[in-house]
Amino acid sequence: MSLLFPFRLAPFRRARAVVLVAATAAMIASSAVPAMASPVAAPASASISAQKTGGKAAAPDFGPNVTVFDPSMPTSQIQATVDAIAAQQVSNQFGTERHTLLFKPGTYGTVEAPLVFQVGYYTEVAGLGVSPGDVTINGTVDVYNQCETANNCIALNNFWRSMSNLTINVAGGQGCRANTEFWAVSQASPLRRVNVTGGTLTFMDYCTAGPQYASGGFMADSKAGTIVNGSQQQFLVRDSTIGSWSNAVWNQVFAGVQGAPAQSFPSPQYTTLGTNPISKEKPFMTVDAVGGYSVFVPSVRTDSSGTTWAAGPTAGRSIPLSKFYLAKPGDSVATINLQLLRGKNLIFTPGVYNIDRSILVLRPGTVVLGLGVATLTAVDGAVPIRVADVPGVDIAGIMVDAGTSNSPALMQLGAPAVGKAWGWIHDHGSSASNPTALQDVFFRIGGPHVGKATASLEVNSNNVILDNIWAWRADHGSGVGWTVNTADTGVIVNGDNVTATGLFAEHYQKYNTVWNGENGKTIFFQNELPYDAPDQAAWQHDGSLGWAGYKVADAVTTHELWGGGSYIYTNVDPSIHASRGFEVPVKPGVKLHDVLTVNLGAGTIDHVVNDTGDPVSNAATGVPSYVVEFPVP
Secondary structure (H helix, E strand, O other), X not given: OOOOOOOOOOOOOHHHHHHHHHHHHHHHHHHOOOOOOOOOOXXXXXXXXXXXXXXXXXXXXXXXXXXXXXXXXXXXXXXXXXXXXXXXXXXXXXXXXXXXEEEOXXXXXXXXXXXXXXXXXXXXXXXXXXXXXXXXXXXXXXXXXEEEEOOEEEOOOOOOEEEEEEEEEEOOOOHHHOOEEXXXXXXXXXXXXXXXXXXXXXXXXXXXXXXXXXOOOEEEOOEEEEXXXXXXXXXXXXXXXXXXEXXXXXXXXXXXXXXXXXXXXXOOOEEEEXXXXXXXXXXXXXXXXXXXXXXXXXXXXXXXXXXXXXXXXXXEEEEEHHHEXXXXXXXXXXXXXXXXXXXXXXXXXXXXXXXXXXXEEOOOOOEEEEEEEEEEEEOOOOOXXXXXXXXXXXXXXXXXXXXXXXXXOOEEEOOOHHHOOOHHHHHOOOEOOEOEEEEEEEEEEOEOOOOOEOEEEEEOOOOEEEEXXXXXXXXXXXXXXXXXXXXXXXXXXXXXXXXXXXXXXXXXXXOOEEEOOOOEEEEEEEEEOOOOOOOHHHOEEOOEEOOOOEEEOOOOOOEEEEEEEEEEXXXXXXXXXXXXXXXXXXXXXXXXXXXXXXXXXXXXXXXXEOOEOOOXXXXXXXXXXXXXXXXXX
């Protein structure tokens, strides 16, 4: 297949462009994107003008679901807007509405008249400053329990929302909620670049009726004083500074956190690493004094601790918004791919996108950023995103939903095993000094509708960072059932030198996570085995009962995991057993630190790792079985 490109590939040197065209032909052929015989003009709304109007930059068209606040606006106007969005989104678990609330640099609310509002599903709250201190909200930005009945108030389903790049000067609230920032969330609800001052930050909502359970969570590059963990079953904090942490439940993990509790697993259950081996913070949007928007891409850090911004501006590069294509729901994949081939980066504005063929990310250093948990839904068994084996790509802030026809995967990084003919890509892949990174990327099989995918995330590249990933085969919602939302595996890692900081994989029907690459590292793993296996015969293999939540391939010689939990709740058939939560080769270079299994009310896990560790069952629901070190010294 040959392709003609009548437009300039300005970002590439001529030699790279020739190679890119050849590789593009192979990838496009495999993803069924039609060749373009002539250039297609970008929609006017997608091209951000650099011209100034009256000394101000032209306002970008982010679409109807991005609201930008200015500190000159009356607090009452801002309050009415955010309250209206919260009223729509707080209970909108599987709806299609998406929202981003952006705050320009300045101060919002006062201690006497604070700005206090809730953050519901699919809502992103973010400051537009260079530093978190550039945007201050006097008040609170909260997530509370949802009360399914009068006596069943929980945060277990508080998913898919975020807050980032601002300071909360805690003010307001009455009674139990006075002077406290509530962020009672579970998976896929990160705090990033947040500075909480003047009050307590709590990850538990203790002001409602019980049982007040929560199953989070993730905080990075942030600073807070007093923190209440409360009922949070597990939590990861990395590259942050904290004053105090109240307690542990099952699996509280700290990596590169100044002020973290000392290592003490399992009593209490704190896993503490003095530094984080590698990190690459999520790209974030900024606006300057004349209204010019950019996306800032932080640099990679190694052996880090504390925030990126404590001693001055975060290191990295700033990309003007004119270098981005602003995708809107309804854009065709052909249009998006053409913009990527022209050298554009990509922003998905808030909404749900139907993706009938692969979006192809081929250029090194490309940034793909979602706003408002922008959601890509696979159509006709497509793999919605495929990334070439190139360095420095960032994909952040998106969710990928399986569609009704089975997809082999929902995202692929690097040439898959059948595509090693793209030798040039593999030979020029991601590097340790310039890794590709996924930040806040979530996958979903079922929930809003029927979904099917053999795997959710497939990582074939080396030197990749997986930062706050949740792969979820739905246990509730629409399109849910053992033979309905079918999915073998959440995350498959084939590349070497891949590091995961915050890996959540739940309810898949075979191994939830499979690690085939060498020198892998996982800091914090959370897993629930599938609830809905109809019987033991349907959920077993090769002489093992069930499937482990975390599998390291037998051929691997070097791998390390810190802080991992695998839980069982087989409520369809409570007699079901899983032989083990973690399955790894017994080799000196394969090490697991601070891992556990828990029974949540149905089913049995016979061992924690391989044949080591006591069983968990209904005999002691909620009481973990621990293995502090494997191999056992």
